[in-house]
Amino acid sequence: MQHTPSKFLTRLSDVDRAALAALAKARxxxxxxxxxxxxxxxxxxxxxxxxKIKICQPSSSGNEIILWFCLPGEIFGLAEVSHGGGRVVSAxxxxxxxxxxxxxxxxxxxxxxxxxxxMLSMQALSSRLRVLGEMVVNLVSDDANxxxxxxxxxxxxxxxxxxGSIVHLDVPLTHEEIANMVGTTRQxxxxxxxxxxxxxxxxxxxxxxxxxxxxxxxxISQAAAQPAKYR
Numbered sequence: 001m002q003h004t005p006s007k008f009l010t011r012l013s014d015v016d017r018a019a020l021a022a023l024a025k026a027r028x029x030x031x032x033x034x035x036x037x038x039x040x041x042x043x044x045x046x047x048x049x050x051x052k053i054k055i056c057q058p059s060s061s062g063n064e065i066i067l068w069f070c071l072p073g074e075i076f077g078l079a080e081v082s083h084g085g086g087r088v089v090s091a092x093x094x095x096x097x098x099x100x101x102x103x104x105x106x107x108x109x110x111x112x113x114x115x116x117x118x119m120l121s122m123q124a125l126s127s128r129l130r131v132l133g134e135m136v137v138n139l140v141s142d143d144a145n146x147x148x149x150x151x152x153x154x155x156x157x158x159x160x161x162x163x164g165s166i167v168h169l170d171v172p173l174t175h176e177e178i179a180n181m182v183g184t185t186r187q188x189x190x191x192x193x194x195x196x197x198x199x200x201x202x203x204x205x206x207x208x209x210x211x212x213x214x215x216x217x218x219x220i221s222q223a224a225a226q227p228a229k230y231r
Contacts, residue, residue, distance in 0.1 A: 007073035008120050009047055016114045020047075023110060024100035029053075035077070035091040035099055042080025042087050044101045048072050051097025052171065056180075057089045066181045068131060069094070069171055071159065075124050081107060094171075147182040148192050149221035152202070156211055167211040174207065196220075 009017060024047065029035055035046060038058060053070040067089060070076045080087055081104045102110065111118050131154070142150070152169075160167040175189040182189075196202050201217050203210045211217060 008075040008117075008124055009049070009073045011073075011120055012114075012117060016117055019114060020102070020110060020117075021100070023106045024102050027099050027101065029093040029097045029099055031093050031095050033093055035093065035097075036087055037090045038087050040087045042077070042085055043104050044077060045075065045081045045104070045107045046077040046091070047100040047102075048074050048076065049098040049100060051099075052094040053091050053097055053099075054094050055089050055091055063180055065183075066177055068128065069159065071170075075121065078121060078125060144182065144184045144188050145192050145195075146221055146223065147184070148178065148189065148196075149217050151178065151182050152209065152211060153214070153217055153221055155209075156214065160211070165212075165214070167214060169209045169211070172207040173209065 009020075012020065026049070027035075029051070035053060036042075036044075048070050050072050053076060054066055055068050055070065055076060056064045056066045058064060070091075076091055077087075111121065155169050155171060155173075156167045159170045161170055162168075175193065176186045178193075179186045179189045193202070193204070196217075197204070199216060201211070201213050201220070203212055
């Protein structure tokens with residue numbers, strides 16, 4: 001099952017959105033700069049007006065594990081705001097981005113005054129918990145081919161733009177980033193992506209993946225896991 005992100009801002013009523021905008025502070029974040037970092041205080045919640053943000057976590061090996069991407073309209077940095085405490089993930093701009101921020105106090109007061117926003121916040125957290133749960137299950141039960149196929153389908157559901165039967169992923173990804181999202185090596189991703197290209201599953205232009213056959217990709221993702229050739 002694929003889960004689409006909660007477009008928090010666009011789903012607010014005009015009145016609620018105006019009230020939020022009156023409380024928020026806007027900040028332009030250059031590409032590569034952190035909105036917040038793991039280990040930092042979790043005292044603000046954020047909303048993406050424009051650009052792209054990746055939510056990631058450093059691993060013990062020093063690699064960056066990408067958990068998900070945020071696109072315009074989405075809320076992020078929400079988990080720690082509900083209870084305080086430090087950040088366990090980082091949020092880094094993939095491109096120049098415009099971010100709105102609210103303090104924990106202002107956000108909780110906003111939710112009290114605008115109860116419909118509470119449900120949207122719960123939906124955003126629920127969606128991300130389901131995605132993280134699926135990632136854990138896939139890491140345990142699937143080989144690299146299947147994990148990569150499931151990742152591409154998930155990205156297509158969240159960030160894909162359709163032109164006929166082709167799905168363009170609106171997120172440029174390196175093989176290293178894909179590897180960090182599915183728990184394998186860059187070399188394995190290169191091998192699997194090459195195999196998918198030869199099979200006519202996908203093509204790549206300017207680091208952007210085009211899914212040529214969603215049906216074939218779905219077949220790969222649903223195949224019973226065999227003894228893994230690539231991990």
